[in-house]
Amino acid sequence: MRHLTQVHAHFIKTAQIHDPLAAAEILRFCSLSDRRDLYYARKVFNQMREPNCFSYNTLIRAFSESNDDEALHALLLFYQMICDGFVLPNKYTFPSVLKACAKLGKLLEGKQVHGLIVKFGFVYDEFVVSNLVRMFVMCGEMDDAHILFYKNIVEFGNGSKLVGDKRRQEGNIVLWNVMIDGYVEIGKFRASRDLFDKMPQRSVASWNVMISGYAQNGKFREAIEMFHEMQMGDVRPNYVTLVSVLPAISRLGALELGKWVHLYAEKNEIEIDDVLGSALIDMYSKCGSIEKAVQVFERIPKLNTITWSTMIGGFAMHGRAKDALDCFTRMEKAGVKPSDVVYIGILSACSHAGLVEDGRFFFNHMVNVVGLEPRMEHYGCMVDLLGRAGLLEEAEELISNMPFQPDDVIWKALLGACKMHDNIEMGKRVAKVLMDLAPQDSGAYVGLSNMYASSGNWEGVAEVRLKMKQMDIRKDPGCSWIELDGMIHEFLVEDDSHPKAKEIHSMLEEISEELKLLGYRPKTTQVLLNMDEEEKESTLHYHSEKIAIAFGLISTNPETTLRIVKNLRMCEDCHSSIKLISKVYKRRIIVRDRKRFHHFENGSCSCMDYW
Template identity: 70%
Template sequence: MNSLTLKPKAIPSHPQLLVPEIRTCKTIRELKQVHAFLIKTARTRDITVATELLKLCATSDFRDPGYALSVFDQMPEPNCFAWNTVIRALAEESNADGSLNAMLLFSRMLYDGMAEPNRFTFPSVLKACSVAARLEEGKQVHGLVVKFGLDDDEFVVSNLLRMYVLCGSVEDAHVLFSRNVGGVDDMSRVVTDKRRQEANVVLCNVMVDGYVRVGNLKAARELFHRMQQRSVVSWNVMISGYAQNGFFMEAIEMFHKMQMGHLSPNRVTLVSVLPAISRLGALELGKWVHLYAEKNKIRIDDVLGSALVDMYAKCGSIKKAIQVFEKLPRNNVITWNAIIGGLAMHGKANDVFDYFLRMERSGVSPSDVTYIAILSACSHAGLVDKGRSFFSEMIIVAGLEPRIEHYGCMVDLLGRAGYLKEAEDLILNMPIRSDDVIWKALLGACKMHKNIEIGRRAAEVLMKLAPHDSGAYVALSNMYASSGDWDAVAEVRLMMRGLDIRKDPGCSWIEIDGVIHEFLVEDDSHPRAKEILSMLKEISHKLSLEGHMPDTTQVFLKIDEKNKESVLHYHSEKIAVAFGLISTSPKTPIQIVKNLRICEDCHSSMKLISKVYERQITIRDRKRFHHFEHGSCSCMDYW
């Protein structure tokens, strides 16, 4: 509609007949033109016309909450619907400013006293309290809910419960939940009223989400299992909770159980489970999720699409990640970050720089996450000068403030290249407080370059920052062991024993026919353990014929050489490779995920295994991907 074409003779004689004309507006500009005309002709005095104007600028696709507030302020006697409309519009901005404005407007409503809040007012106000993290104001709103007799209203109570959860007050949420549902211990009672059943499911979902948010997965799981009915949301919360808290196998198991219960996954389910699939490298399951989305016409938007790109990249299929990326709308930096981060993890630095250039040319501005991926790519490729240049560009050109992750990438970049003193100075002089991760990066570099002096200083800081983290103690012990200082090794080990600190065991995963198999160091618990052991002996024999000598310097134990060689044979990735060889047909690619950095002996062994058995072997360790083929690795022995 073009309001400038309206002529006096075309104007309806009754103001309310203008409502259909208002509804035809397609842009905020058209709406403003109509509004100006209505003001000029004094038609905004009619409550129906004014309300229709307000509704359109507050809730339409081209909504403008600020403009809606100005329309509202011109209404002489706004009714409850008008108040609710503007409060909701402000609250749905989902930022602190909009939420605070929504709360202030609600205060005006109470002070004005002309319209009384109802069951549609409080959910928006409670959402505003949640977004702004205003627990005390939320409690005051709770008091008003009781005062206006809405504490039994299912819609209001569910939003009240969600407010407590999002504000981090799980204890208050639990009290409210118990009062309305009966508590965890009373969940087994039969509720015959269908509406009440549905309300209970909503409240349970919110409460489970609350437990998940504070990391109490035990309470979340107990409540989930006691629920008489579960919706797709119930399953999504648990899958997401497991994945976000590092329980990836449990997340995938929950995903499988959901389907056994005859519930169809939705878009949120897929977005929730994909990170778990990514972390475990379960490529076949990831492919199934992708196919499921396409078959069920689930729209692969920038969020789901980015999750798929990330999954394919982390599961070793960078070509497929690129294919998915090229089909996505590329106007969102998250999508670009997914592919750039994936390429960086695979050590494809030149491709990272090409995609970064494409992103800038497409008009998408890089975010701080983009630069983390770029600096990581520089680190894996040893491009020190390039990394320094990008770090400066991020600050000067992009105008981004470096986060601890950026400094961590720079320390990793400098440390890997041997610039240990420069890396240490960077940590000591950076304008933000250092954390354990950045000191671990320096300590790892010191271990790599056998610099005990700086390594000891880094370890001492780490032991203060994270006194119960095994990483610092193990790295320091290994450095002493590599230099033959067994007294110092014993001292560190004694310290660990006194603090009851245990080393994180090496763990590797391999997916065979859709089933994920997990192996620990010296693991003999697998049903096919005898066959795996036999294959390990065969591998050792064939590698020795190729002239391979086990690198016993990678065993940091005071034992004889023969026993050191034996220890090396049973690293988790070697066990996983042996299982892959006996479980797949010749020339089938083998893919493994490992929780720690691959050691030098395993790295050299994998190169030879790929040559001897004519296999492509892909290993994703804690830092990056290694693609072994024809006796060489994609990392060019720099990792």
């Protein structure tokens, strides 16, 4: 801009500023370049004697691509253009105006612009129509978007009249993508998938919209299935595809597929920068391969707060508190200022390892030294840390002194600690708060019921269960899954639906006999139902993670590492059993439950029985 002002001054002194082309180039630089200055651009525009359509379009586009306040200026400038009447808008004017309407959610103004598009005869320009449809989509008017979309698709015969015009064919694909994205945004996945299947031609963006939409809305299996379909077709995954699918792979623990994505990126020379690198670190961490996560981390050329926090979080979930703390020290030495997300990882690491004093230090350091305001997640980590350590009163006091209302996650952490340390009285009080806070959430009812069951208060259990039945509240069933040869196998409690159910059952019986020979007896106190001991032993026998492990044992070669993902926290009996299974069958077994990772090997667990 310093150089531009000198050129601008020269143009004024030599009267060349009156040349429309010279003035337009000055305007274009200060409007659209990386060194843009919109305030200066507006002053240049205002001094133009007769700004042409190109100049109007340049400034409108600049305003529409800026923040919300500036986007409003795009609409005001367009209004000025229409009212003056000296310069008529062209097909390059309307996309930017519609973009401003979409960004600001100005539906009424967008409809007025639609009328002008019809009036000026641009209703058949694919680029204009695509932006018009996008405006309706972003303003939540899917019915209007749907009508406009089908009107254009039918009139163009799915693009048949446009064959031979590459730009128009590409515009037609964009129109389809906009509609699919709109349905994804409002959660209508059936409609988006139906539209996707009808597409006459798909771009990589079409696949990316579906994959990222599924992944961001918790439909992880569908995201991975879509990714598999993409691999079978003609369109090759790109950088955005990999970043979109990795979170779904992470959640399902599909390590082999994650490795394939990593290899694909390297073979196709897709840059593993801080964003893709962080996604790979997160994937390897959540799929149980923390060693590979470290390898990716060390190879990223430029580390930032996101990559550091992802690595620290990975160490935390694997119970490697020392590594997490060392990583934090390295980050500070590298001159990277820790974010609030980094402190969530550090506090979580302290919680999983029982490092109470370290946790207190880092919490105070974050507030008093770095000057960050604690979020709900930071308080949640501290409550979990204090609760696990048995400091229930201190944890409750911390909650009462929070500057905002605690959420259900924090109260659940305290309720879990009450069960862990058999504090029934506090547990009742906390459960009552939770029931008032989230009356339809099963967490409080199940937690209270489990505490009653642990103390043998079956009347209390029956009372809580009856209340759940009356309110139609259902507990999430235990579910575990294992990936073998790229396929994910899912098991529920007492599941016999798998094609190899008979072999799995035989393996479970064998495991039970082997553990008995070692003197192991099931921990029937973990069965929180009023039944006899034999029935309790049978129930423990068929927990979902044990079924998944049995399937893994019969389906893999000796000494192969088994990786299991479970949706709930692992019970004490399963934890003790899997330690012995790892010793008897000489297997490394990695289990990711709702809280953290457990690495079982040769009869011991990485958590050192503190989880």
